[in-house]
Each structure stands twice: as structure tokens, then as C-alpha cells.
Amino acid sequence: MIATAIDKYVIFLLLLGCQGSVSEQECVDVHLHNVGIVAADPAISESMRQQILQSVVNRQIAPAMIESCMKNKSREQIQCEMQSATLDELSLCRNQSSARG
Numbered sequence: 001m002i003a004t005a006i007d008k009y010v011i012f013l014l015l016l017g018c019q020g021s022v023s024e025q026e027c028v029d030v031h032l033h034n035v036g037i038v039a040a041d042p043a044i045s046e047s048m049r050q051q052i053l054q055s056v057v058n059r060q061i062a063p064a065m066i067e068s069c070m071k072n073k074s075r076e077q078i079q080c081e082m083q084s085a086t087l088d089e090l091s092l093c094r095n096q097s098s099a100r101g
Contacts, residue, residue, distance in 0.1 A: 022069065022075055026068060026075070027073070030069065030078050030081050030082055033057065034081060034090060035053065037084060037085070037086065038087060041086070043087075079085065079091075
């Protein structure tokens with residue numbers, strides 16, 4: 001009986017701790033999504049678009065961006081960004097996140 005109560009408590013703490021964490025896959029997905037939004041924006045110059053697209057495959061930049069995402073973004077921000085279709089909507093997600101933090 002005591003072991004069962006302890007097990008439930010440990011599971012509860014683990015779930016509580018994991019609740020707000022963002023996975024590597026979520027960060028990869030949102031990174032690619034955001035790059036697509038930026039690259040598709042007509043206000044972005046062709047040279048800037050090429051730099052953005054190269055950042056996706058750069059073995060030094062992309063992992064750093066994913067790691068930063070995992071450390072700094074909330075699941076709520078990831079969801080907001082994934083629902084964005086334009087650069088303006090994406091900016092709103094980032095501004096809302098900055099206002100809370």
C-alpha cells in the first residue's frame with residue numbers, strides 16, 4: 001500500500017515536471033515552419049531568403065536554434081507559432097511570449 005502511494009506521487013511529480021517542457025521534435029517542427037513563413041514573405045529579399053534557408057541545413061546554426069527553443073520556448077508559444085501563417089502572426093506570438101516573460 002505504501003509503495004503504491006509513493007509510486008503515484010513519483011509519477012505525479014514526473015508528469016508535473018514534464019508538463020511545460022518542449023521536445024526536440026516540436027522545436028524542429030516549429031523551426032522548419034517558421035523558416036517557411038519567413039522564406040515565403042514577399043518583403044524578404046532574395047539574398048536574405050537564401051541565408052534563412054541555409055540556416056536550416058547549417059550543422060552549427062540549426063542545432064543551436066533547436067537547443068535554444070527547448071530551453072526558452074513554452075509549449076503554448078510553440079502552438080501559437082505552429083498556427084501562424086504569416087510573419088505578422090508569428091511576430092504576435094513572440095511579442096505575447098515576451099510580455100509574459
